[in-house]
Amino acid sequence: MKLLVAGGAGYVGSTLITKLLDRGYKVDVVDLFWFGNHLPRPVGILNKDIFQLTEEDLEPYDQVIFLAGLSNDPMAEYSPSKNFVYNAAAPSYLAYTAKKAKVKRYIYASSCSVYGYTENELYDETRPVSSSYPYGISKLQGEQAALQLVGEDFSVISLRKGTISGYSPRMRFDLIINTMFKNAMKDRTITVNNPSIWRPILSIQDAATAYIRAIEANHKISGVFNVASGNFTVGEVGDLVKAAIEERLGISINLSIKHIQDFRNYKVSIEKAKNVLSFHPADDLKAIVTNLIDNMDKFQDWDNPLYSNIASFKALESGIEIHAMAKAL
Ligand SMILES: NC(=O)c1ccc[n+]([C@@H]2O[C@H](COP(=O)([O-])OP(=O)(O)OC[C@H]3O[C@@H](n4cnc5c(N)ncnc54)[C@H](O)[C@@H]3O)[C@@H](O)[C@H]2O)c1
Secondary structure, X not given: OEEEEEOOOOHHHHHHHHHHHHOOOEEEEEOOOOOOOOOOOOOXXXXXOHHHOOHHHHOOOOEEEEOOOOOOHHHHHHOHHHHHXXXXXXXXXXXXXXXXXXXXXXXXXXXXXXXXXXXXXXXXXXXXXXXXXXXXXXXHHHHHHHHOOOEOOEEEEEEEEOEEEOOOOOOOOOOHHHHHHHHHHHHOEEEEOOOOOEEEEEEHHHHHHHHHHHHOOOOOOOEEEEEOOEEEEHXXXXXXXXXXXXXXXXXXXXXXXXXXXXXXXXXXXXXXXXXXXXXXXXXXXXXXXXXXXXXHHHOOOOOOHHHOHHHHHHHHHOOOOHHHHHHHO
């Protein structure tokens, strides 16, 4: 089976693609390489924008996976216009062109942020979506456009992922556990911005598993699936990350509890992904922290702008060569 991964050079893709190659898939990546290229050698590279892909370009593929776009709220708010182009129009165009090219399945990287601010109830995929911020709105628009195209010969699977954390060759420190880990290592303090807010957390390894289950699901399966390793309050995440680091490294970490208002608060049910895709998360928060500690020798330059999507994006927007900026640190 031949797969095309759009945005495959990012945080999720650079972990997922090694696993896809290990399973014997032929994989090509189309990417603008905003954060460099950390992909394994056997992957095919198309260094271009999704909008430059034609129907003929997509004909060789059995499945197309969308992992591109502006992948967090700060980027989306920094450039709402680019957010709606890259997060809503790009995945819509890609899904539409893939269907025309007779690709059999399109897998879309959606987000639990589509749920917005909920009242502390467990949300399954039938519950209303309510985000009123650029990132959440655009992720929903991309999802809806793709699902609109489901047909006899075109399956669409949308994975509404929780916040991902753990080590990936394209590293990010702007994701909840990774940020706490960085601050614990650098300053011996974990800041909890709002301890009562709920977040579904997804380990990077479980995220890769979810994509593999989607790729390998029966061709008749289409739909939206919540995907998470577990639901936690941010206060609990802080406690568990602190405990895991202290136990493993024998150092003492402080907690700084704040009460900053947040516009996202949600916890999700993953029963549908379990029952339909056979997705069973394997990691708890301790496993995520262990994975970070085990790979720490690869990313001790904590303030490298390449690890922060918004820092990298601002630099790119102002024409600064971020790889040179990272080297100069
Ligand atoms: N990381 C998370 O916690 C999380 C959670 C839920 C959903 N998601 C979604 O999953 C996807 C992957 O997230 P990530 O953390 O790997 O993101 P990332 O920011 O690390 O990577 C995105 C990649 O897409 C590329 N890209 C962006 N627009 C492009 C375009 N038009 N054409 C070609 N390449 C383009 C970038 O160069 C980059 O390599 C995103 O769509 C994101 O919205 C991520």
